[in-house]
Amino acid sequence: MERExxxxxxxxxxxxxxxxxxxxxxxxxxxKVSIVSKGLSFKSGCTTLAEGxxxxxxxxVDADDSVEAHFEDTMKGGAYxxxxxxxxxxxxxxxxxxxxxxxxxxxxxxxxxGKLNQRPFGGQSFRRTCFQGDRTGHEMMMALKEEVIRxxxxxxxxxxxxxxxxxxxxxxxxxxxxxxxxxxxxxxFKAKSTIIASxxxxxxxxxxxxxxxxxxxxxxxxxxxxxxxxxxxxIQFHPTGMLxxxxxxxxxxxxxxxxxGGKLFNVGMRRFMRNYxxxxxxxxxxxVARAIYNEIREGRGTDNGGVYLDxxxxxxxxxxxKLETMLLQFMDVGVDIREEAMEVAPxxxxxxxxxxxxxxxETTVENLFAAGEASGGIHGANRLGGNALADTQVFGKRAGxxxxxxxxxxxxxxxxxxxxxxxxxxxxxxxxxxxxxxxIKKELMETMWANVAIIRNEDGLKSALNKIExxxxxxxxxKVPEGSGYNKNxxxxxxxxxxxxxxxxxxQSALVRRESRGSHYREDYPQKDNRWDRxxxxxxxxxxxxxxxxxxxxxxxx
Amino acid sequence: MKLKVYRYxxxxxxxxxxxxxxELKPGLTVLGALFQFQQNFDDSIAFHYSCxxxxxxxxxxxxxxxxxxxxxxQVESLLNGDLKIPLSFYPAIEExxxxxxxxxxxxxxxxxxxxxxxxxxxxxxxxxxxxxIEPVFKPADSTPKKERLMDxxxxxxxxxxxxxILCAACFGSCPVDGNDPEYLGPAALAKLYRFxxxxxxxxxIERIKTADMPRGWWDCKFHGNCRRVCPKDVPPLIAxxxxxxxxxxxxEER
Numbered sequence: 001m002e003r004e005x006x007x008x009x010x011x012x013x014x015x016x017x018x019x020x021x022x023x024x025x026x027x028x029x030x031x032k033v034s035i036v037s038k039g040l041s042f043k044s045g046c047t048t049l050a051e052g053x054x055x056x057x058x059x060x061v062d063a064d065d066s067v068e069a070h071f072e073d074t075m076k077g078g079a080y081x082x083x084x085x086x087x088x089x090x091x092x093x094x095x096x097x098x099x100x101x102x103x104x105x106x107x108x109x110x111x112x113x114g115k116l117n118q119r120p121f122g123g124q125s126f127r128r129t130c131f132q133g134d135r136t137g138h139e140m141m142m143a144l145k146e147e148v149i150r151x152x153x154x155x156x157x158x159x160x161x162x163x164x165x166x167x168x169x170x171x172x173x174x175x176x177x178x179x180x181x182x183x184x185x186x187x188x189f190k191a192k193s194t195i196i197a198s199x200x201x202x203x204x205x206x207x208x209x210x211x212x213x214x215x216x217x218x219x220x221x222x223x224x225x226x227x228x229x230x231x232x233x234x235i236q237f238h239p240t241g242m243l244x245x246x247x248x249x250x251x252x253x254x255x256x257x258x259x260x261g262g263k264l265f266n267v268g269m270r271r272f273m274r275n276y277x278x279x280x281x282x283x284x285x286x287x288v289a290r291a292i293y294n295e296i297r298e299g300r301g302t303d304n305g306g307v308y309l310d311x312x313x314x315x316x317x318x319x320x321x322k323l324e325t326m327l328l329q330f331m332d333v334g335v336d337i338r339e340e341a342m343e344v345a346p347x348x349x350x351x352x353x354x355x356x357x358x359x360x361x362e363t364t365v366e367n368l369f370a371a372g373e374a375s376g377g378i379h380g381a382n383r384l385g386g387n388a389l390a391d392t393q394v395f396g397k398r399a400g401x402x403x404x405x406x407x408x409x410x411x412x413x414x415x416x417x418x419x420x421x422x423x424x425x426x427x428x429x430x431x432x433x434x435x436x437x438x439x440i441k442k443e444l445m446e447t448m449w450a451n452v453a454i455i456r457n458e459d460g461l462k463s464a465l466n467k468i469e470x471x472x473x474x475x476x477x478x479k480v481p482e483g484s485g486y487n488k489n490x491x492x493x494x495x496x497x498x499x500x501x502x503x504x505x506x507x508q509s510a511l512v513r514r515e516s517r518g519s520h521y522r523e524d525y526p527q528k529d530n531r532w533d534r535x536x537x538x539x540x541x542x543x544x545x546x547x548x549x550x551x552x553x554x555x556x557x558x
Numbered sequence: 559m560k561l562k563v564y565r566y567x568x569x570x571x572x573x574x575x576x577x578x579x580x581e582l583k584p585g586l587t588v589l590g591a592l593f594q595f596q597q598n599f600d601d602s603i604a605f606h607y608s609c610x611x612x613x614x615x616x617x618x619x620x621x622x623x624x625x626x627x628x629x630x631x632q633v634e635s636l637l638n639g640d641l642k643i644p645l646s647f648y649p650a651i652e653e654x655x656x657x658x659x660x661x662x663x664x665x666x667x668x669x670x671x672x673x674x675x676x677x678x679x680x681x682x683x684x685x686x687x688x689x690x691i692e693p694v695f696k697p698a699d700s701t702p703k704k705e706r707l708m709d710x711x712x713x714x715x716x717x718x719x720x721x722x723i724l725c726a727a728c729f730g731s732c733p734v735d736g737n738d739p740e741y742l743g744p745a746a747l748a749k750l751y752r753f754x755x756x757x758x759x760x761x762x763i764e765r766i767k768t769a770d771m772p773r774g775w776w777d778c779k780f781h782g783n784c785r786r787v788c789p790k791d792v793p794p795l796i797a798x799x800x801x802x803x804x805x806x807x808x809x810e811e812r
Contacts, residue, residue: 039606039608039616040606040608040614040616040681043608043609043614043615043616044608044614044616048609048613048614049609049611049613049614098705099701099702099703099704099705100701102705102706103695103697103701104695105694105695105753105756107708107713107716107717107720107756108705109710109713110707110708110709110710110713111710112710113707114707114708114709114710115705115707116705117710133717135613135721137613138613138721138723139720142720143695146693146694146695147694149689149693149694150694182674211608211609211610211614212607212608212609212610213608244585245583245584245585245586245587245590246583246586246590246593247586247587247589247590247593247610247629248585248587248590248610248611248629251610251611252611329611329612332587332612332630332632333585333587333632334584334585334632334634334635335585436601438597483602484567484568484569485604485675486602486604486675486676486678487602488596488601488602488604489601
């Protein structure tokens with residue numbers, strides 16, 4: 001294999017909202033910063049896809065709003081599993097980070113007075129969500145991209161990082177090894193600090209709102225390097241994703257559809273939400289997702305495995321004005337939502353858990369930092385809409401700052417031995433085995449969907465864990481022909497290793513948590529249990545450990 | 559139905575076309591058809607994709623001789639002839655391939671950019687031109703502690719241009735880009751105009767002077783293909799016309 005070696009002070013893995021913000025901050029110390037992406041730079045993260053908005057308690061629309069209220073809503077939404085210190089930082093710094101985005105050129109919606117506009121969002125006591133139509137994430141990404149260009153930060157497209165490079169004592173991260181998807185050659189980045197900002201793992205499931213690149217690579221990289229991960233069982237399923245056609249499965253159908261009066265029906269054309277919650281269609285995300293899932297599971301779903309979301313009773317004018325994006329999104333696939341119902345099902349949306357971080361984005365491993373969805377602890381057991389975009393900026397900046405500081409007092413190192421063994425590992429992937437990697441992916445996704453999704457129980461989780469172990473063995477016999485570049489089988493094979501690692505962590509963590517909290521629902525333990533006011537920490541080199549979390553009574557903004 | 563796909567890699571002397579038959583299901587997009595091609599016919603095919611929802615701008619390609627996003631183009635509508643877009647002619651859309659539009663969907667790489675493999679083109683030139691117009695916000699004042707006030711009335715016009723997802727469909731549809739490889743192209747110019755009209759910037763006419771050169775504002779022949787193919791309805795030709803008007807007015811005043 002040909003080898004290319006590059007050097008930088010700070011390496012950022014991922015070019016979404018958190019990665020770009022981290023890079024911009026690190027660059028301020030006049031360091032050499034490189035951003036590497038598995039897909040095309042700036043285009044393959046989930047920030048671009050974000051529709052709704054960015055929470056910051058400016059109090060411009062509702063003067064009574066405050067950072068204290070933002071804190072309390074976030075803790076309550078997260079079922080008090082959140083790291084209080086991180087939440088405090090989030091609410092305190094979200095406003096300044098938004099103003100910085102404007103200084104990079106982003107435009108947010110305005111009130112008549114010229115001040116920022118703020119919209120209401122689920123689980124929030126005040127109108128707090130700043131936005132740009134239903135393209136908030138796109139607007140942010142354009143501004144971040146343009147700031148990255150202004151700062152002359154290097155970007156590398158289509159390189160999948162396959163492992164973190166460790167020093168010879170295996171305790172400190174000294175860069176990363178990757179494979180160029182264009183050429184299948186190996187690329188090594190020597191770096192004084194490395195930041196993981198590669199997002200979540202929606203593609204553990206066959207139905208997800210995430211960009212296709214989101215296979216949990218960052219969690220796997222960090223775990224293999226010996227970093228702590230936490231709350232991996234906490235995965236938010238958005239109640240309504242597109243079900244069809246196949247190539248758009250899981251693409252988000254915004255909550256605004258129900259907000260404007262959309263009704264949910266099962267296959268018998270019965271409205272079912274009130275059987276589950278008196279708030280009907282406007283109950284919280286976890287409740288609506290579980291209700292839909294249950295209808296499908298009990299045989300009241302459509303042939304495609306969904307339910308109907310209907311707005312045909314609403315005036316055309318309202319649909320055209322307030323649900324314009326949805327109208328176009330379905331029109332693209334031949335469904336006129338003014339005339340017929342949408343078919344929807346819950347879709348894997350956001351990992352609240354992830355790499356354990358301190359206040360500056362430091363992980364538990366030296367020289368390694370994390371930000372955005374790759375990190376965990378901020379959103380507890382359930383994330384509020386609008387808090388993820390804020391998270392990317394607040395913690396992206398902090399991680400960039402810490403990584404720069406760390407790099408300034410650090411030297412570049414090299415570990416030839418590890419690079420050789422990584423090369424050997426990758427070479428060994430090329431084999432004429434009996435099963436294509438995409439077939440293993442498919443089996444894994446189906447297992448996760450059936451047993452580790454919206455409703456979980458001990459038997460299902462155990463069978464999933466067995467299946468995952470079985471697939472790990474099957475994956476030793478993959479069919480991966482060598483190819484000059486753009487080798488889909490190689491990409492799938494590299495991804496499946498990460499996916500199996502992460503799937504196993506999610507499932508183990510879900511087995512351990514014998515209660516229901518936030519997005520994690522155990523039908524065998526359907527109640528919240530105060531003994532579980534703690535986060536579950538996973539580490540390759542240790543047994544499970546726990547971190548004490550707050551509860552409603554001791555959750556205070558001080 | 560059949561998918562007819564352009565195939566090329568650097569060891570091939572000439573490109574070829576592969577045809578693959580698949581079942582037409584309602585709602586099938588060209589991206590969906592390509593995934594089927596990859597899984598059931600030839601997994602060595604290369605194409606770009608990411609979001610599946612027409613927001614990332616990764617999957618622009620030439621579909622039935624029109625640059626479009628594969629993820630939002632429906633096969634059924636193509637076969638019915640519902641998605642015909644009349645374009646001003648340029649060589650890349652010449653009907654030089656034998657294909658039956660009633661039964662087949664023709665998929666080729668985006669024109670005017672070098673093909674790396676199959677449907678993947680090298681986007682460097684497109685992004686170099688975008689960078690050349692300095693797509694960075696240059697506010698009139700230093701960064702204030704609070705946000706700059708903005709008249710909400712000023713936003714809709716800006717939005718016309720900020721909606722651009724840099725997919726390069728316009729670049730691949732522009733006859734001038736085909737003729738003059740140095741032409742900055744519709745996306746870069748529309749982006750420059752977006753900064754010019756941003757009320758928070760106060761660089762006036764200086765901003766648009768960055769492209770006051772033959773390969774900038776003055777190369778456009780108003781074919782209008784850019785606007786017709788844009789998946790986000792961005793109107794670069796309006797930006798170009800208005801910028802020229804400003805530059806001409808300034809020239810007269812001087």
